[in-house]
Amino acid sequence: MLDPIRVAVVGLGFGAEFLPIYQAHPRARLEAICQRNASARNAIGDAFGVHKRYASYAELLQDPEIDAVHINTPIPDHAAHSIAALEAGKHVACTVPMATTVEDCRRITELSARTGLKYMMMETVIYSREFLFMQELYRQGELGRIQFIQATHQQDMDGWPNYWPGLPPMFYATHCVGPCLALPNLDAIAVSCVGSGRIREDLSKHYGSPFAVESAHISLSDGETAARICRSLFDTARQYRESIDVYGSKKSVEWPLVDGESLLLHTAKKPENEIPERIACPDFAHLLPAAIRRFTTSGVYDLQANEHLSFTQGSGHGGSHPHLVHEFLSALTEDRDPYPNARQAANWTCVGLLAHASALAGGETIPLPTFTRQQGAQNA
Numbered sequence: 383m384l385d386p387i388r389v390a391v392v393g394l395g396f397g398a399e400f401l402p403i404y405q406a407h408p409r410a411r412l413e414a415i416c417q418r419n420a421s422a423r424n425a426i427g428d429a430f431g432v433h434k435r436y437a438s439y440a441e442l443l444q445d446p447e448i449d450a451v452h453i454n455t456p457i458p459d460h461a462a463h464s465i466a467a468l469e470a471g472k473h474v475a476c477t478v479p480m481a482t483t484v485e486d487c488r489r490i491t492e493l494s495a496r497t498g499l500k501y502m503m504m505e506t507v508i509y510s511r512e513f514l515f516m517q518e519l520y521r522q523g524e525l526g527r528i529q530f531i532q533a534t535h536q537q538d539m540d541g542w543p544n545y546w547p548g549l550p551p552m553f554y555a556t557h558c559v560g561p562c563l564a565l566p567n568l569d570a571i572a573v574s575c576v577g578s579g580r581i582r583e584d585l586s587k588h589y590g591s592p593f594a595v596e597s598a599h600i601s602l603s604d605g606e607t608a609a610r611i612c613r614s615l616f617d618t619a620r621q622y623r624e625s626i627d628v629y630g631s632k633k634s635v636e637w638p639l640v641d642g643e644s645l646l647l648h649t650a651k652k653p654e655n656e657i658p659e660r661i662a663c664p665d666f667a668h669l670l671p672a673a674i675r676r677f678t679t680s681g682v683y684d685l686q687a688n689e690h691l692s693f694t695q696g697s698g699h700g701g702s703h704p705h706l707v708h709e710f711l712s713a714l715t716e717d718r719d720p721y722p723n724a725r726q727a728a729n730w731t732c733v734g735l736l737a738h739a740s741a742l743a744g745g746e747t748i749p750l751p752t753f754t755r756q757q758g759a760q761n762a
């Protein structure tokens with residue numbers, strides 16, 4: 383059994399958020415960091431007291447004192463970096479999405495299965511306090527039967543560099559797909575999507591993707607439930623929002639419309655004006671080892687001040703970061719699959735990739751590849 387697990391964090395923009403969590407977690411040792419830019423690498427290494435610092439990811443993978451890598455590099459590199467790590471014998475945690483092609487999702491899934499090495503896609507929304515609250519209500523039978531789930535992720539990425547300009551919205555869809563599938567614990571079996579609106583020519587030329595908004599319907603593996611997701615990245619006015627609404631036969635929960643408001647709980651069979659009520663979302667820090675509980679309420683790290691700042695939805699990601707780290711490390715020490723594992727990550731990521739293909743094909747329904755779906759009966 384690996385204990386402690388020696389972890390390297392690769393890519394230190396968003397990735398830096400996770401350094402103090404690994405340092406505080408009782409089952410981990412933050413062994414190394416990796417970033418190509420020397421000044422940023424050394425500033426972060428000094429701030430966190432990490433002595434082993436790699437400029438080259440390939441060299442890091444040769445280090446026998448590293449058991450697992452947590453990859454936070456740019457989206458187009460996720461697949462190649464995950465594949466290289468698995469081939470080098472390292473367990474992998476990778477930020478979303480898993481890959482930008484169905485074929486790369488297949489390669490990672492097959493590699494993880496063949497090597498027995500763990501792969502976890504670090505999807506923040508499914509470890510946010512709002513999602514954990516909905517999941518708890520569902521598992522306690524409070525929602526009744528889930529009749530429908532919808533999720534959105536709207537963000538204005540205008541002006542972001544490198545690979546961002548014109549990125550098809552559904553290429554980065556796991557923040558909406560993940561909760562729709564994780565809440566009922568089902569796979570996606572088919573998706574159809576329509577594109578709406580138009581983005582500027584200087585954006586659309588990069589990926590040949592014209593749509594301002596892509597909205598998709600997903601059929602789930604119980605054969606009865608459907609979900610709807612909506613994404614926008616450019617030329618659409620909206621405050622940053624990741625949202626999940628779940629509609630149950632007994633109770634439904636809706637995410638607030640704007641940041642800072644409370645969740646809405648709807649209860650069936652009440653007088654109309656008593657159906658909705660605003661409710662406070664509890665924190666789920668008690669699920670974590672005491673040493674990392676504080677990170678559920680402090681998501682944004684201020685390097686200058688060397689301290690954590692209070693979170694907002696979208697930056698602190700609903701207190702999800704310590705839950706993600708804990709799930710990954712627990713899976714390694716308990717020798718079980720993390721959630722989501724490679725196959726599930728492939729299912730979620732391919733929903734987005736195929737949704738975009740569907741939008742380009744005028745809304746055609748596209749089945750999810752079988753390698754992304756649990757074989758046999760519906761999921762447990």
Ligand SMILES: NC(=O)c1ccc[n+]([C@@H]2O[C@H](COP(=O)([O-])OP(=O)(O)OC[C@H]3O[C@@H](n4cnc5c(N)ncnc54)[C@H](O)[C@@H]3O)[C@@H](O)[C@H]2O)c1
Pocket residue numbers: 392393394395396397416417418419437438439454455456457459477478479504505506699
């Ligand atoms: N909620 C979420 O799940 C969430 C939130 C923010 C970012 N992300 C993801 O995290 C990733 C990083 O986002 P970011 O905003 O920090 O991007 P960024 O471009 O600011 O940072 C990427 C980092 O990777 C480093 N890097 C790139 N190639 C490398 C290589 N070959 N070896 C070592 N280091 C390398 C860069 O130096 C940089 O530090 C993206 O894929 C993004 O989608 C996810």
